[in-house]
Amino acid sequence: MTVRIGVITWPGSLDDRDAQRAVRLAGAEPVALWHGSHDLGGVDALVLPGGFSYGDYLRSGAIAALSPIMTEVKDAAAKGMPILGICNGFQMLVEAHLLPGGLLRNDHQHFVRRDQRLTVENTSSAWTSEFTKGQEIVIPLKNAEGGYVASEETLDRIEGEGLVAFRYAGVNPNGSLRDIAGLTNTAGNVVGLMPHPEHATEAGFGPDTAAAMRSGVDGLAFFTSAIARVAA
């Protein structure tokens, strides 16, 4: 059986086709889905891609979080479907209250684009099981509104429950509290992060590594983790 992973497109999505390509490279079938529909097309997992949905009006991801398909996304999340939010998709997940906290303008006020080192903290989620705990990976990061914030109480809770999936390593690029780059929900099926794993899935098009320029493919394991979870 070929695993089918849906990628939802909103007005202003940028990386939907990159996410579809990453799904294909990881061995699953990408399914293009539309924000205005109530149909998830019978997919096994979902990706909410990066971009600037609705021009980041109101708050990043806020208007997209109210779109018709989010009703089905929330239902699917409650039923345990693997759902990955990347960058703007992560912002949508926090605005939809599927993940705790919020994202602010970067503390240095600038857009940032860099090959970012991350430490994998949680390896039990649907999107991180093929990593090892403490593994260091390099994933491209590109955003202006990536500063993760939550109340001290919430931060203590998510740390205590092991819900921090990824932490920035080396440099904190945006002022995120406790260096948080990505989170999982308690059930482990919903994961969101600011960096872009779909841009590190094919040698020649990924971040630089010590071995060769643009050879980084650390993003593949996100997708192969979800494929393994669905197939299990």
Place this chain on the structure above:
Amino acid sequence: MPTIVVDVMPKSELLDPQGKAVSGAFSRIGVSSFSDVRIGKRFELTVDGEVTDEILAEAKKIAEDVLSNSVIEDVVGIEVVQ
């Protein structure tokens, strides 16, 4: 036409990078009277007809649920302007 004005501000304990940028410009042009700047949002909701208690309650709900995100912002005012 009556308008319901909703004011939303970033939470006081959080850094407001936009306000900080404006504050930086003040110091560059020699304005020193203001020690801090914070930037919020003003929403004007137009109502066709009278603002009933029900409509005002709906405005309050939409202000909390949609116009602001309670993790990062506070609704600091809801006012009816005729």
